[in-house]
């Protein structure tokens with residue numbers, strides 16, 4: 163095991179796959195010479211050269227369109243969209259082209275490509291650089307959607323996304339880039355579409371994603387220590403495919419479920435899970451489903467306002483206490 | 488590109504000759520010393536404001552992004568003085584200088600940078616997103632290229648309502664490669680919209696130089712296909728900027744449609760406060776600062792004309808510093824936003 167930061171795990175995942183498959187190419191804005199604005203791709207240019215690791219102009223439509231064209235003919239491009247907010251600039255290519263190609267070609271053309279992007283708030287970057295848009299991607303049929311919470315998953319899930327034959331939108335969380343964690347040595351690959359149970363508890367099942375995972379875990383520890391409430395915490399990891407088997411199993415065990423979501427409330431990913439839980443195991447529930455989300459507002463820039471948007475450990479603790487008491 | 492190929496561009500009549508002329512430093516342009524003094528003061532205000540913003544960022548009083556305009560002051564100041572009341576302005580996230588040049592209050596700008604309730608957006612916008620309807624300043628946009636279609640719409644509305652206002656739309660050298668820039672140019676040309684497109688070519692888009700991002704280095708020709716005439720101007724020479732701006736504005740206001748000005752300029756600081764700017768040499772930056780500084784240049788012109796003394800320039804600096812200090816103090820003493828503001832202004836109240 164080596165200790166890597168979340169950002170180092172990004173580079174490690176890409177490097178592992180580029181070394182193994184010459185069809186993997188990587189393109190994006192300031193990803194090569196500068197090593198990425200979040201320094202998540204440092205060293206790749208040096209290791210794999212400018213033919214495979216390419217700086218592009220600030221042209222998101224061309225970046226994703228070119229990735230798609232290249233993927234249609236067998237390359238495995240990894241395209242970076244610097245901030246997930248900028249997906250809106252090239253959403254046509256994502257939603258109308260990439261997501262629909264396999265279907266519209268009746269399976270003749272698959273698109274083995276990965277769109278990596280830095281998602282999420284907490285950095286005072288304001289309304290156009292802080293959004294959590296994982297629910298946008300989740301809403302479009304034909305995409306896989308992944309959002310890791312720790313370095314080992316970054317490497318393993320990114321590698322899996324690159325090897326996967328379908329298009330994967332891979333949401334990295336910008337407030338996690340500096341977080342350190344153990345990453346298995348040697349080749350490391352995880353299975354897409356699997357959630358992970360991180361903590362076992364009898365009272366409530368908490369579902370979290372990306373930066374909300376460490377917060378949900380911290381909240382669970384506090385609930386246990388201070389209020390004798392024992393929570394199961396699940397890292398959802400993949401929104402599409404969704405590991406409903408694990409989720410429903412764990413919900414049934416506790417009879418209570420809460421989601422912790424960074425996306426704005428309306429149509430956030432937890433709404434879909436709530437609907438599945440209600441349909442599949444309504445009679446196993448002991449209490450209404452709880453959703454802890456960012457309110458349905460654009461993200462403000464000022465410290466106190468932004469701190470009041472994204473769910474915090476305090477808010478998770480307080481909400482769950484109230485729901486359970 | 489051979490000269491003959493260049494000649495085919497619709498931008499040709501205004502391009503190389505004028506660019507060459509203005510690069511020689513306003514040769515031939517007479518400027519009223521009173522106006523030049525205003526340029527000087529306005530540029531210095533932006534410089535000192537930005538230096539202070541940089542300090543406050545270092546002290547942790549400004550969070551998130553902070554993109555300084557230091558080095559580029561001549562562009563917005565020269566152009567703003569070529570406009571008249573009612574003209575509209577829209578720009579990117581590198582917006583502090585534009586707001587000051589539009590006459591917005593340094594206090595309100597600094598307060599927004601520091602996330603206070605007295606800021607232009609009550610702390611909700613931040614450094615990249617400020618607006619003033621009163622001053623016809625329409626932001627402050629964080630998506631590269633977005634100012635271009637928005638400015639096109641500002642021009643459309645002016646024309647539609649029969650106003651003679653024009654819209655000045657600023658964007659960077661990096662933004663030129665966004666699809667929406669090209670869509671906008673065509674629409675503006677097709678509808679003869681009163682839009683001045685200003686490319687602030689500061690040589691870099693984040694860590695990528697123009698050479699590494701653009702197949703053609705002639706950014707002023709970006710509207711060629713649509714027939715939007717463009718020219719290159721020395722953006723470190725406020726007199727040349729003003730002169731080019733005046734001509735372009737006259738042309739646009741007379742109803743002949745949009746124009747492009749590519750301002751050759753330079754940013755002294757990193758892309759934002761977190762950028763150590765390792766992609767360029769110290770030498771390059773030092774050379775620009777010592778040889779091409781727009782404020783020094785204007786100061787030299789003033790002194791050479793004999794209309795002001797060194798003492799007068801120092802006095803202006805003191806006044807400007809005082810205004811900036813007042814803005815910083817105001818910002819620091821302002822309360823943080825009212826938490827209830829989080830939920831207001833999402834939609835118009837029913």
Ligand SMILES: Cc1ncc(C[n+]2csc(CCOP(=O)(O)OP(=O)(O)O)c2C)c(N)n1
Pocket residue numbers: 191220222244248251579581629630631632658659660661662663687689691692693758
């Ligand atoms: C659509 C989009 N892509 C990428 C970015 C990230 N980004 C912010 S500024 C910038 C560089 C822009 O360079 P330029 O247009 O030259 O303007 P400058 O910063 O030099 O003023 C980039 C890539 C963004 N904000 N929006």
Ligand SMILES: [Mg+2]
Pocket residue numbers: 659660661687688689690691692693
């Ligand atoms: Mg630039």
